[in-house]
Amino acid sequence: MGSLFEELEAREVAARTRVEALETELAELSGQLDLARESLERLRIARETVAEVLAEMTSEKSAMAVDADLPTVGDPVASAYAGVERRVIGVLTVPNWQPGIGADVLPQVYRDILEVVADAPGPIRAKQIVPRIGLPAETGKIEGARAKLKRLVERGWLDEDTPGMFTPARRRTANSPNSL
Incomplete structure (x- = not known):
């Protein structure tokens, strides 16, 4: 043994x-x-x-x-x-929104984001958008989408009335009562 x-x-x-x-x-x-x-x-x-x-x-x-x-x-x-x-x-740029400009001037990922936001029944968060544009729901992807959403808000394509909640931009015209 x-x-x-x-x-x-x-x-x-x-x-x-x-x-x-x-x-x-x-x-x-x-x-x-x-x-x-x-x-x-x-x-x-x-x-x-x-x-x-x-x-x-x-x-x-x-x-x-x-x-x-x-x-x-x-x-x-x-x-x-x-x-x-x-x-x-x-270089992929996101131009400022102006009357007569369409989403077709944006890079594809930004157009996808705009489409998801437009199709949402109400305000939507970055973490809800990521899987809908075909990305894994990982922190890095969510943060990247959030940066893109903020850029779209900054340039007039989207609104963010509540922090982190994104909606399609409400367009203001010279004749509208809410114009600035």
Whole structure:
């Protein structure tokens, strides 16, 4: 019987060694995953910041020259750096709503959001919109949708009368009693 216990003990030692090696590998991979997530988050923030800056530059340009065409992909854009020119490459912008402008000027995800809000029977939250536009109901997706909703409110496409509750924008005209 002594040899059976020795064999079990040897197998236990081998299993413990394998578990420790896997735990070490898991710790290393976990650290790499954390670094990759941080890098991804920095890139996402940078992309959103650049898109917002370019959108502001576009709105400032259109405010100075109302009839001027907005830049399109590949058009030169004036730069804050003397003598330097840069090109707009695939930037998704959300223009300010104005009479006569349709949702077709918006990127697809914003059109989807507007459609969900319009179809809702009443005010709707970001966490209710996310699954309806085909995204998983994860915190990151909800926060991204909330940022898009806030941008649509800021630019006149939606209203947010109660914090976090979004409705289609009530359009005010010069003849309406509620005009500002």
